[in-house]
Amino acid sequence: NAGVMQNPRHLVRRRGQEARLRCSPMKGHSHVYWYRQLPEEGLKFMVYLQKENIIDESGMPKERFSAEFPKEGPSILRIQQVVRGDSAAYFCASSFLDGHSGNTIYFGEGSWLTVV
């Protein structure tokens, strides 16, 4: 039973390029979260998605960042025109809301973005 799969694990981009991070949720999970973690800092919520629907994007920067979770395929976090400050670990998590046991979310191993 595969867990949450993220790729690439490590990504290097030059300033101004685009970064695409992919997340395949656990089997049967219909909800996906994206978080950002800067070195030695906590998790910062970015976006909460259901298939074909954005539930909460209050943590997403207004420009250059976008996320989707299509009906088929992985969730994608896209960062356009990357800057050095975008260098961070990006974590995806998935969950299945069953209405009874709370929303337990399971994390992937993360994608480390370095902007040079």
Next chain:
Amino acid sequence: GNSVTQMEGPVTLSEEAFLTINCTYTATGYPSLFWYVQYPGEGLQLLLKATKADDKGSNKGFEATYRKETTSFHLEKGSVQVSDSAVYFCALSSGGYQKVTFGTGTKLQVIP
């Protein structure tokens, strides 16, 4: 809105010492509560959870009790090991879509 407050770290303990990491929360309704652990260079792993008042979650010697009256979910372990060195995150889920909210994390360092 919902929020989670954790004690600031780092917490440094000697091996076999008793551990408490405090966590309090603010939430509407009846949230579920969680502790996650993050080892260096890795993602977060679910450590334990509790879904209703007075429930006790436990795993790997760690435990936490859901205290509705004090809105707390403190993490405890009777005897820590060097391998427990990690960052610990308290979290809750609440609301219609059960959005998960995290605390800022507490770094634990256990020295031999």
